[in-house]
Amino acid sequence: MYILAIETSCDETSAAIVDQTGSVLAVETISQIPIHKKYGGVVPEVASRNHTLVILPTIQKVIKKVFKTDDLKIGLHKIDALAVTVGPGLIGSLLVGVNTVKTLGYLSGKKIFGVNHLEGHIYANWIKSSVTGYQLSVTGKQKLITNHQSPITNIEFPALVLIVSGGHTSLIKMLDHGRYQTLGQTLDDAAGEAFDKVAKLLDLPYPGGPEIEKRAKLGNPETYNLPIPMEKSQDLNFSFSGLKTAVLYLVKKTKDIQKDDLCKNFQDVLIKSLLQKTSKATRIHKPKSILLSGGVINNKALRQSFKSYFQKHFKDINLYMPDLLFCTDNAAMIGAAAQYQSLKSSGKNWYDIDVDPNAKLANG
Ligand code: KG4
Ligand code: ZN
Numbered sequence: 001m002y003i004l005a006i007e008t009s010c011d012e013t014s015a016a017i018v019d020q021t022g023s024v025l026a027v028e029t030i031s032q033i034p035i036h037k038k039y040g041g042v043v044p045e046v047a048s049r050n051h052t053l054v055i056l057p058t059i060q061k062v063i064k065k066v067f068k069t070d071d072l073k074i075g076l077h078k079i080d081a082l083a084v085t086v087g088p089g090l091i092g093s094l095l096v097g098v099n100t101v102k103t104l105g106y107l108s109g110k111k112i113f114g115v116n117h118l119e120g121h122i123y124a125n126w127i128k129s130s131v132t133g134y135q136l137s138v139t140g141k142q143k144l145i146t147n148h149q150s151p152i153t154n155i156e157f158p159a160l161v162l163i164v165s166g167g168h169t170s171l172i173k174m175l176d177h178g179r180y181q182t183l184g185q186t187l188d189d190a191a192g193e194a195f196d197k198v199a200k201l202l203d204l205p206y207p208g209g210p211e212i213e214k215r216a217k218l219g220n221p222e223t224y225n226l227p228i229p230m231e232k233s234q235d236l237n238f239s240f241s242g243l244k245t246a247v248l249y250l251v252k253k254t255k256d257i258q259k260d261d262l263c264k265n266f267q268d269v270l271i272k273s274l275l276q277k278t279s280k281a282t283r284i285h286k287p288k289s290i291l292l293s294g295g296v297i298n299n300k301a302l303r304q305s306f307k308s309y310f311q312k313h314f315k316d317i318n319l320y321m322p323d324l325l326f327c328t329d330n331a332a333m334i335g336a337a338a339q340y341q342s343l344k345s346s347g348k349n350w351y352d353i354d355v356d357p358n359a360k361l362a363n364g
Contacts, residue, residue, distance in 0.1 A: 001019065001020040001080045001081065001339070001342060002017055002018075002019055002025070002066075002078065002079050002080050002081075003017070003018050003019075003079070003080065003081050003082070003083050003113070003335045003338050003339060003342070004016075004017055004059070004062070004063070004076075004079045004081075004082050004083070004104075004335075005017075005018060005082075005083040005084070005115075005331040005332070005334040005335030005338055006055070006059070006082075006083070006084045006085070006097045006100060006101050006331055006334070007084075007085045007097065007117075007120065007329055007330060007331040007333075007334045008051045008055065008085065008089075008093050008094065008096050008097030009085045009087070009088070009089025009090065009093055009094055009097070009117045009329065010042060010047065010089055010090055010093055010166070010167075010329055011031065011032040011033065011035075011036055011042045011047045011050075011093070011329075012029050012030065012031050012032070012328065012329040012330065013029070013030040013032075013050070013051050013054045013055050013058050014027065014028065014029040014030070014058065014329065014330045014331035014332075015027070015028050015055075015058045015059045015061070015062045015331050016028070016062060016330065016331035016332040016334070016335045017062050017063070017065075017066045017079070017335070018127075018332060018335030018336055018338075018339060019339075020339055020342075021128060022126045022127055022128045022336050022339060023128045024127055024128070024332040024335070024336075025062075025065070025066045026061075026062040026065035026066050027062065027325075027330060027331060027332045028058050028061045028062050028065075029329075029330050029331070030054045030058055032046075032047060032050050033206070033207065035050060036206060037205055037206050039206075040200055040206050041196065041200075041206055042090070044090045044091075044092055044093065045092065047090060047092065047093050048090070048092030048093045048095065048096055051093055051096035051097065052096050055096060055097070055100050056072075056100070059072070059100075059104075060072060060075075063075030063076075073107075076104060076107070076108045076110070077108070079108075079110060080110070081110055081111050081112070081113060081338070081342065081347050082101050082104055082105055082108075082110050082111070082112045082113070082347075083101075083112065083113040083114075083115055083334050083335055083337075083338030083341075084097050084098050084100075084101040084112065084113075084114060084115065084334070084353070085097060085098075085115055085116075085117045085120060085334050086098060086114040086115065086116070086353065086354065086355050086356050086359060087116065087117060087355055087356035087357050087358065087359030088116075088117055088118070088167065088356070088357055088358055088359045088360075089117055089167075089357060090357070091355060091357040094355040094357060095355055098114075098353060098354070098355045101350075101353070102350040102351075102353055103350075105349070105350030105353070106350045111346055111347030111348060111349065112347050112348050112349070112350060112353045113337075113338035113341045113342065113345075113347045113348070114348065114353050114354075115334045115337045115338055115341070116337075116359050116360075116361055116362075117329075117334075117359070118163055118168060118170075118361050119178075119337045119361060120333040120334040120336075120337045121163055121165060121293040121294050121333060122161050122163065122172075122174065122291060122293050122337070123333050123336040123337035123340065124293055124322035124326040124327065124330075124332070124333035124336065125155065125291045125292075125293060125320045125321070125322055126155065126336050126340070127322060127323070127326050127332055127333060127336045155289050155291065155318070155320060156288035156289050156318070157174060157175060157176050157288065157289070158173055158174060158175050158285070158287050158288060159173075159174040159287050159288065159289040159290065159291050160172070160173060160174075160183075160278070160281055160282060160285060160287035160289070160290050160291070161173075161174050161180075161290075161291045161292075161293065162274065162278050162290070162291070162292050162293070163293050163294045164190075164191045164192065164274060164292070164293075164294040164295075164296035164297060164302075165190060165191075165192050165293075165294030165295045165296060166190060166192035166193055166196065166207070166295055166296075167190050167192070167193070168185070168186070168190050168294065169185060169186040169190045169191045169192075169238045169240070169274075170182055170183075170184065170185040170186070171183045171184045171185070171236050171277060171278065171281050172361065173281075173285055173287070174291070177340045177343070178340065178341070178344070178362065179362075179364055180361045180362060180363060180364070181363055181364075182361065182363065183236045183281055183285070184235060184236025184237040184238065184277065184281070185237060185238065186237065186238040186239060186240060187237050187238070187239045188239050188240065188241035189239075189240040189241045189244060190240070191238070191240055191270060191274065191296050192207075192209060192294070192295050192296045193240070194240035194241075194243060194244050194270060195207070195208040195209040195212055195270075195296065196208040196209070197244050198212065198243075198244055198247050198266055199211050199212055201244075201247055201248055201251055202247075202251065202257075202259050202262065202263070204259070209295065209296060209298065209299060210298070212263045212266065212267055213263075213267065213298075213299050213300065213301065215259055215260045215263035215264075216260070216263040216264040216266075216267040216268075216301065217264075218260040218264075219258075219260035219261040219262070219263050219264025219265070220258070220260075220261045220264065221261075221264050221265060221268055223258055223261035223262070223264075223265065224250065224258075224261060224262055224265040225265070226243060226246050226247065226250070226265050226266060226269045227242070227243070227246060227269065228269045228272045228273050228276070229242060229243045229269065229270070229273040230273055230276075230277070231273070231276065236277055236280060236281050236284075237277075238273065238274070238277060240270065240273075243266070243269065243270065243273075247262065247266060250262065267299070267301060267302075268301075271299075271301060271302050271305050274302070275305060275306065275309055278290065278306075279309065279313065279314075282314055282317065287317065288317065288318070289317065289318045289319075289320060290306075290310060290314075290317055290318070290319045290320065291320045291321075292306060292319070292320065292321040292322075293321075293322060293327070294327065295327055295328040295329070296327075297321050297322065297327045298324055298327045298328060303321055306319060306321070307319065
Protein backbone atom coordinates (compact mmCIF):
# COMPACT_ATOMS: atom_id res chain seq x y z
CA MET A 1 0.00 0.00 0.00
CA TYR A 2 1.49 3.32 -1.10
CA ILE A 3 0.78 6.36 1.06
CA LEU A 4 1.62 9.89 -0.09
CA ALA A 5 2.29 11.89 3.10
CA ILE A 6 2.62 15.63 3.63
CA GLU A 7 4.08 17.60 6.56
CA THR A 8 3.83 21.41 6.87
CA SER A 9 3.28 22.02 10.61
CA CYS A 10 6.13 24.53 11.05
CA ASP A 11 8.83 25.68 8.63
CA GLU A 12 9.58 22.50 6.66
CA THR A 13 7.57 21.59 3.56
CA SER A 14 7.91 17.86 3.13
CA ALA A 15 6.38 15.12 0.99
CA ALA A 16 7.09 11.38 1.07
CA ILE A 17 5.85 8.11 -0.34
CA VAL A 18 5.97 5.24 2.12
CA ASP A 19 4.92 1.61 1.60
CA GLN A 20 3.29 -0.81 4.04
CA THR A 21 6.62 -2.15 5.34
CA GLY A 22 7.55 1.36 6.54
CA SER A 23 10.01 1.74 3.67
CA VAL A 24 10.43 5.26 2.40
CA LEU A 25 10.41 5.20 -1.39
CA ALA A 26 11.00 8.93 -1.69
CA VAL A 27 11.18 11.93 0.61
CA GLU A 28 11.73 15.60 -0.19
CA THR A 29 12.01 18.27 2.46
CA ILE A 30 12.30 21.98 1.75
CA SER A 31 13.53 23.84 4.80
CA GLN A 32 12.78 27.53 5.24
CA ILE A 33 15.63 28.00 7.73
CA PRO A 34 17.54 30.43 5.46
CA ILE A 35 14.43 32.61 5.28
CA HIS A 36 13.63 32.68 9.02
CA LYS A 37 17.27 33.00 10.07
CA LYS A 38 17.24 36.75 9.60
CA TYR A 39 14.31 37.10 12.04
CA GLY A 40 15.95 34.85 14.66
CA GLY A 41 13.00 32.43 14.64
CA VAL A 42 10.01 31.20 12.64
CA VAL A 43 7.62 33.95 11.49
CA PRO A 44 4.27 32.13 11.11
CA GLU A 45 2.87 34.28 8.30
CA VAL A 46 6.09 34.00 6.28
CA ALA A 47 6.14 30.23 6.88
CA SER A 48 2.65 29.61 5.50
CA ARG A 49 3.29 31.80 2.46
CA ASN A 50 6.42 29.82 1.63
CA HIS A 51 4.65 26.49 2.08
CA THR A 52 2.15 27.53 -0.59
CA LEU A 53 5.02 28.32 -2.98
CA VAL A 54 6.73 24.95 -2.76
CA ILE A 55 4.19 22.34 -1.74
CA LEU A 56 3.03 21.23 -5.18
CA PRO A 57 6.54 21.02 -6.71
CA THR A 58 7.60 19.02 -3.64
CA ILE A 59 4.76 16.54 -4.13
CA GLN A 60 5.55 16.34 -7.83
CA LYS A 61 9.17 15.47 -7.06
CA VAL A 62 8.35 12.42 -4.93
CA ILE A 63 5.74 11.24 -7.43
CA LYS A 64 8.27 11.54 -10.22
CA LYS A 65 10.91 9.71 -8.22
CA VAL A 66 8.68 6.72 -7.48
CA PHE A 67 6.33 6.53 -10.47
CA LYS A 68 8.55 8.13 -13.12
CA THR A 69 5.89 10.57 -14.25
CA ASP A 70 5.50 14.36 -14.26
CA ASP A 71 1.75 13.95 -14.37
CA LEU A 72 0.30 14.44 -10.88
CA LYS A 73 -2.96 12.75 -11.94
CA ILE A 74 -1.22 9.56 -13.10
CA GLY A 75 0.87 9.55 -9.92
CA LEU A 76 -2.18 10.03 -7.70
CA HIS A 77 -3.86 7.12 -9.42
CA LYS A 78 -1.03 4.84 -8.26
CA ILE A 79 -1.22 6.01 -4.64
CA ASP A 80 -3.54 4.05 -2.31
CA ALA A 81 -4.11 6.73 0.33
CA LEU A 82 -3.03 10.17 1.50
CA ALA A 83 -1.73 11.33 4.89
CA VAL A 84 -1.21 14.75 6.40
CA THR A 85 -0.18 16.37 9.68
CA VAL A 86 -3.29 17.93 11.25
CA GLY A 87 -1.59 19.31 14.42
CA PRO A 88 -0.15 20.42 16.72
CA GLY A 89 1.58 23.25 14.90
CA LEU A 90 1.19 26.71 13.40
CA ILE A 91 -2.35 27.06 12.10
CA GLY A 92 -1.44 28.86 8.85
CA SER A 93 1.26 26.30 8.05
CA LEU A 94 -0.97 23.34 8.89
CA LEU A 95 -3.76 24.74 6.71
CA VAL A 96 -1.54 24.70 3.62
CA GLY A 97 -0.76 20.98 3.98
CA VAL A 98 -4.25 19.97 5.04
CA ASN A 99 -6.04 21.91 2.30
CA THR A 100 -3.64 20.61 -0.35
CA VAL A 101 -4.29 17.03 0.75
CA LYS A 102 -8.04 17.63 0.98
CA THR A 103 -7.97 18.88 -2.62
CA LEU A 104 -5.98 15.82 -3.73
CA GLY A 105 -8.50 13.64 -1.86
CA TYR A 106 -11.41 15.40 -3.52
CA LEU A 107 -9.90 15.04 -6.99
CA SER A 108 -8.79 11.43 -6.63
CA GLY A 109 -11.41 10.01 -4.25
CA LYS A 110 -8.57 8.59 -2.10
CA LYS A 111 -8.97 8.30 1.67
CA ILE A 112 -6.92 10.51 4.01
CA PHE A 113 -5.17 9.70 7.30
CA GLY A 114 -4.91 12.73 9.61
CA VAL A 115 -1.72 12.34 11.67
CA ASN A 116 -0.72 13.97 14.97
CA HIS A 117 2.71 15.56 14.49
CA LEU A 118 4.06 14.06 17.74
CA GLU A 119 2.87 10.61 16.69
CA GLY A 120 4.79 11.21 13.47
CA HIS A 121 7.98 11.94 15.45
CA ILE A 122 7.47 8.72 17.40
CA TYR A 123 6.93 6.65 14.24
CA ALA A 124 10.18 7.97 12.78
CA ASN A 125 11.57 5.04 14.77
CA TRP A 126 9.71 2.57 12.50
CA ILE A 127 10.98 4.02 9.26
CA LYS A 128 12.99 1.73 7.04
CA SER A 129 14.85 3.60 4.41
CA SER A 130 17.45 3.07 1.78
CA VAL A 131 16.51 6.13 -0.24
CA THR A 132 18.78 9.00 -0.92
CA GLY A 133 17.59 11.84 1.28
CA TYR A 134 17.77 15.42 0.25
CA GLN A 135 17.17 18.50 2.26
CA LEU A 136 16.77 21.59 0.14
CA SER A 137 16.47 25.17 1.20
CA VAL A 138 14.13 27.52 -0.57
CA THR A 139 17.00 29.81 -1.44
CA GLY A 140 19.56 27.26 -2.49
CA LYS A 141 20.12 23.54 -2.91
CA GLN A 142 22.14 21.50 -0.49
CA LYS A 143 22.38 17.76 -0.42
CA LEU A 144 22.62 16.64 3.18
CA ILE A 145 22.50 12.97 3.82
CA THR A 146 22.47 9.90 1.61
CA ASN A 147 21.89 6.20 1.75
CA HIS A 148 20.17 5.37 5.00
CA GLN A 149 19.45 1.96 6.41
CA SER A 150 17.41 1.46 9.55
CA PRO A 151 17.17 -2.24 10.24
CA ILE A 152 14.38 -1.84 12.80
CA THR A 153 11.62 -4.37 12.42
CA ASN A 154 9.99 -5.21 15.69
CA ILE A 155 9.93 -2.72 18.53
CA GLU A 156 8.62 -4.35 21.70
CA PHE A 157 5.92 -2.78 23.90
CA PRO A 158 5.54 -1.20 26.37
CA ALA A 159 7.96 1.40 25.07
CA LEU A 160 9.10 4.56 26.79
CA VAL A 161 9.21 7.48 24.36
CA LEU A 162 11.21 10.67 24.89
CA ILE A 163 10.08 13.39 22.47
CA VAL A 164 12.48 16.33 22.36
CA SER A 165 11.67 18.97 19.76
CA GLY A 166 11.34 22.72 19.35
CA GLY A 167 7.79 22.67 20.70
CA HIS A 168 7.69 19.62 23.01
CA THR A 169 9.65 17.75 25.64
CA SER A 170 7.66 14.78 26.92
CA LEU A 171 8.05 11.31 28.36
CA ILE A 172 5.34 8.99 27.09
CA LYS A 173 4.54 5.37 27.80
CA MET A 174 3.52 3.70 24.55
CA LEU A 175 1.44 0.65 25.42
CA ASP A 176 0.87 -0.46 21.83
CA HIS A 177 0.52 1.10 18.39
CA GLY A 178 -1.54 4.28 18.79
CA ARG A 179 -1.88 3.91 22.61
CA TYR A 180 -0.11 6.51 24.72
CA GLN A 181 0.10 7.67 28.34
CA THR A 182 1.89 10.94 29.02
CA LEU A 183 4.14 10.49 32.07
CA GLY A 184 5.74 13.92 32.16
CA GLN A 185 6.35 17.01 30.08
CA THR A 186 8.02 20.36 30.20
CA LEU A 187 6.46 22.86 32.56
CA ASP A 188 7.73 25.80 30.48
CA ASP A 189 10.17 25.85 27.53
CA ALA A 190 10.82 22.82 25.33
CA ALA A 191 14.43 21.61 25.10
CA GLY A 192 14.75 22.71 21.45
CA GLU A 193 13.30 26.09 22.38
CA ALA A 194 15.97 26.38 25.11
CA PHE A 195 18.69 25.66 22.52
CA ASP A 196 17.18 28.33 20.23
CA LYS A 197 16.79 30.95 22.99
CA VAL A 198 20.26 30.42 24.45
CA ALA A 199 21.74 30.70 20.95
CA LYS A 200 19.95 34.03 20.57
CA LEU A 201 21.39 35.23 23.91
CA LEU A 202 24.84 34.38 22.57
CA ASP A 203 24.19 36.07 19.20
CA LEU A 204 24.32 32.74 17.40
CA PRO A 205 22.07 32.10 14.38
CA TYR A 206 18.72 30.29 14.30
CA PRO A 207 18.16 27.38 14.74
CA GLY A 208 20.27 27.27 17.88
CA GLY A 209 20.58 23.50 18.29
CA PRO A 210 23.04 22.71 15.50
CA GLU A 211 24.99 25.90 16.20
CA ILE A 212 25.39 25.17 19.92
CA GLU A 213 26.34 21.58 19.14
CA LYS A 214 29.08 22.80 16.79
CA ARG A 215 30.48 25.24 19.36
CA ALA A 216 30.19 22.75 22.22
CA LYS A 217 32.61 20.43 20.40
CA LEU A 218 35.33 23.06 20.94
CA GLY A 219 34.30 24.00 24.49
CA ASN A 220 35.88 23.34 27.85
CA PRO A 221 33.30 21.69 30.16
CA GLU A 222 34.98 23.04 33.33
CA THR A 223 34.79 26.81 32.70
CA TYR A 224 31.14 27.27 33.76
CA ASN A 225 28.90 25.46 36.16
CA LEU A 226 25.25 25.79 35.19
CA PRO A 227 22.69 23.90 37.31
CA ILE A 228 21.17 20.64 36.04
CA PRO A 229 17.47 21.48 35.52
CA MET A 230 15.02 19.67 37.86
CA GLU A 231 17.80 17.57 39.37
CA LYS A 232 16.00 17.18 42.70
CA SER A 233 12.44 16.92 41.39
CA GLN A 234 10.60 13.72 42.17
CA ASP A 235 8.26 13.67 39.17
CA LEU A 236 8.91 13.06 35.45
CA ASN A 237 8.42 16.65 34.29
CA PHE A 238 11.06 18.88 32.73
CA SER A 239 11.80 22.60 32.97
CA PHE A 240 14.30 24.57 30.92
CA SER A 241 13.39 28.23 31.42
CA GLY A 242 15.48 28.44 34.64
CA LEU A 243 18.50 27.18 32.74
CA LYS A 244 17.94 29.81 30.05
CA THR A 245 17.71 32.52 32.75
CA ALA A 246 20.91 31.23 34.38
CA VAL A 247 22.65 31.64 31.00
CA LEU A 248 21.19 35.15 30.68
CA TYR A 249 22.59 36.22 34.10
CA LEU A 250 25.95 34.64 33.37
CA VAL A 251 26.20 36.46 30.04
CA LYS A 252 25.20 39.76 31.68
CA LYS A 253 27.72 39.57 34.50
CA THR A 254 30.66 38.10 32.54
CA LYS A 255 32.76 40.56 30.58
CA ASP A 256 34.52 38.20 28.26
CA ILE A 257 32.11 35.29 27.87
CA GLN A 258 33.62 32.14 26.39
CA LYS A 259 30.86 31.10 24.01
CA ASP A 260 32.25 27.66 23.15
CA ASP A 261 32.69 26.78 26.84
CA LEU A 262 29.22 28.04 27.71
CA CYS A 263 27.67 26.06 24.83
CA LYS A 264 29.45 22.94 26.08
CA ASN A 265 28.25 23.42 29.66
CA PHE A 266 24.68 24.28 28.59
CA GLN A 267 24.47 21.26 26.29
CA ASP A 268 25.93 18.96 28.96
CA VAL A 269 23.45 19.94 31.69
CA LEU A 270 20.48 19.85 29.33
CA ILE A 271 21.42 16.31 28.20
CA LYS A 272 21.93 15.30 31.86
CA SER A 273 18.43 16.50 32.71
CA LEU A 274 16.90 14.49 29.85
CA LEU A 275 18.95 11.46 30.83
CA GLN A 276 18.06 11.66 34.54
CA LYS A 277 14.31 11.83 33.90
CA THR A 278 14.38 9.12 31.22
CA SER A 279 16.35 6.88 33.53
CA LYS A 280 13.91 7.53 36.40
CA ALA A 281 10.94 6.70 34.12
CA THR A 282 12.72 3.52 32.99
CA ARG A 283 13.17 2.37 36.58
CA ILE A 284 9.54 3.07 37.46
CA HIS A 285 7.80 1.83 34.31
CA LYS A 286 10.18 -0.96 33.20
CA PRO A 287 9.67 -0.61 29.42
CA LYS A 288 10.99 -3.16 26.94
CA SER A 289 12.15 -0.45 24.53
CA ILE A 290 13.17 3.20 24.69
CA LEU A 291 12.42 5.40 21.69
CA LEU A 292 13.95 8.83 21.21
CA SER A 293 12.38 11.28 18.78
CA GLY A 294 12.21 14.91 17.68
CA GLY A 295 14.62 17.47 16.24
CA VAL A 296 16.92 17.65 19.28
CA ILE A 297 17.73 13.93 18.80
CA ASN A 298 19.87 15.16 15.91
CA ASN A 299 22.39 16.17 18.55
CA LYS A 300 25.27 13.68 18.38
CA ALA A 301 26.44 14.32 21.95
CA LEU A 302 22.92 13.51 23.16
CA ARG A 303 22.74 10.36 21.01
CA GLN A 304 26.12 9.19 22.33
CA SER A 305 25.25 9.97 25.98
CA PHE A 306 22.01 7.98 25.77
CA LYS A 307 23.75 5.07 24.02
CA SER A 308 26.51 4.77 26.62
CA TYR A 309 24.19 5.32 29.59
CA PHE A 310 21.62 2.74 28.53
CA GLN A 311 24.25 0.20 27.48
CA LYS A 312 25.78 0.53 30.93
CA HIS A 313 22.68 0.71 33.15
CA PHE A 314 19.85 -0.97 31.21
CA LYS A 315 21.53 -3.61 29.04
CA ASP A 316 18.31 -5.57 28.39
CA ILE A 317 16.33 -2.66 27.04
CA ASN A 318 16.64 -1.77 23.36
CA LEU A 319 17.29 1.89 22.68
CA TYR A 320 16.06 3.27 19.35
CA MET A 321 16.63 6.59 17.69
CA PRO A 322 15.71 7.61 14.14
CA ASP A 323 18.26 8.23 11.40
CA LEU A 324 19.42 11.84 11.44
CA LEU A 325 17.36 12.55 8.31
CA PHE A 326 14.15 11.64 10.14
CA CYS A 327 14.66 13.44 13.49
CA THR A 328 13.67 16.93 12.36
CA ASP A 329 10.30 17.50 10.69
CA ASN A 330 9.72 15.34 7.61
CA ALA A 331 6.83 13.65 5.82
CA ALA A 332 8.27 10.12 5.93
CA MET A 333 7.47 9.91 9.66
CA ILE A 334 3.89 11.03 8.92
CA GLY A 335 3.63 8.29 6.27
CA ALA A 336 5.01 5.69 8.70
CA ALA A 337 2.42 6.68 11.36
CA ALA A 338 -0.34 6.53 8.72
CA GLN A 339 0.72 3.02 7.67
CA TYR A 340 0.05 1.86 11.24
CA GLN A 341 -3.29 3.70 11.29
CA SER A 342 -4.21 1.93 8.05
CA LEU A 343 -4.03 -1.46 9.82
CA LYS A 344 -7.08 -0.43 11.86
CA SER A 345 -8.96 2.05 9.69
CA SER A 346 -9.44 2.90 6.06
CA GLY A 347 -8.95 6.66 6.57
CA LYS A 348 -11.36 9.56 6.19
CA ASN A 349 -13.04 11.35 3.33
CA TRP A 350 -11.63 14.78 2.41
CA TYR A 351 -14.55 16.63 4.02
CA ASP A 352 -13.95 14.95 7.41
CA ILE A 353 -10.32 16.10 7.76
CA ASP A 354 -9.51 19.35 9.54
CA VAL A 355 -6.56 21.06 11.23
CA ASP A 356 -6.19 20.87 15.01
CA PRO A 357 -3.37 23.28 16.02
CA ASN A 358 -3.53 22.13 19.67
CA ALA A 359 -3.88 18.40 18.98
CA LYS A 360 -2.90 16.10 21.85
CA LEU A 361 -1.76 12.48 21.68
CA ALA A 362 -4.72 10.18 22.35
CA ASN A 363 -4.36 8.87 25.92
CA GLY A 364 -5.34 5.28 26.64
O1 KG4 B 1 11.27 18.36 15.60
P1 KG4 B 1 11.67 19.67 15.03
O2 KG4 B 1 12.24 19.69 13.63
O3 KG4 B 1 10.48 20.69 15.02
C1 KG4 B 1 9.49 20.72 16.01
O4 KG4 B 1 8.56 19.89 15.90
O5 KG4 B 1 9.67 21.50 16.94
O6 KG4 B 1 12.73 20.30 16.06
C2 KG4 B 1 13.34 21.54 15.86
C3 KG4 B 1 14.21 21.82 17.07
C4 KG4 B 1 14.81 23.23 17.06
O7 KG4 B 1 14.57 23.82 18.31
C5 KG4 B 1 16.30 22.97 16.84
O8 KG4 B 1 17.15 23.92 17.47
C6 KG4 B 1 16.47 21.60 17.45
O9 KG4 B 1 15.31 20.89 17.10
N1 KG4 B 1 17.65 20.91 16.92
C7 KG4 B 1 18.72 20.59 17.66
C8 KG4 B 1 19.66 20.03 16.77
N2 KG4 B 1 19.13 20.02 15.51
C9 KG4 B 1 17.88 20.57 15.62
N3 KG4 B 1 18.96 20.71 18.98
C10 KG4 B 1 20.16 20.31 19.44
N4 KG4 B 1 21.13 19.80 18.65
C11 KG4 B 1 20.93 19.62 17.33
N5 KG4 B 1 21.89 19.13 16.54
ZN1 ZN C 1 8.44 18.39 14.89
